[in-house]
Amino acid sequence: xxxxxxxxxxxxxxxxxxxSVFEPDNPSYSKRVPxxxxxxxxGRKSRLKGHKRIxxxxxxxxxxxxxxxxxxx
Numbered sequence: 001x002x003x004x005x006x007x008x009x010x011x012x013x014x015x016x017x018x019x020s021v022f023e024p025d026n027p028s029y030s031k032r033v034p035x036x037x038x039x040x041x042x043g044r045k046s047r048l049k050g051h052k053r054i055x056x057x058x059x060x061x062x063x064x065x066x067x068x069x070x071x072x073x
Contacts, residue, residue: 037068 034048038057041064046055057065 037071038065041065041068 036044036046036048036051036055036057038055038060039046039051041062042057042060052058
């Protein structure tokens with residue numbers, strides 16, 4: 001036997017309760033940070049921004065670097 005009014009109506013939820021459902025406190029994603037492909041082929045992790053002129057593998061012609069050049073736009 002069920003009582004009328006026992007379950008809350010969907011529109012009786014507070015705004016904070018709705019916000020907690022749709023916006024979790026700890027999102028499981030992060031922004032993607034682009035890294036230098038040539039440095040990555042040699043085992044280094046360097047951020048791409050401002051790195052073009054100082055890349056130690058800028059003139060490298062090894063097989064790994066030539067492969068990464070094929071996929072650059």
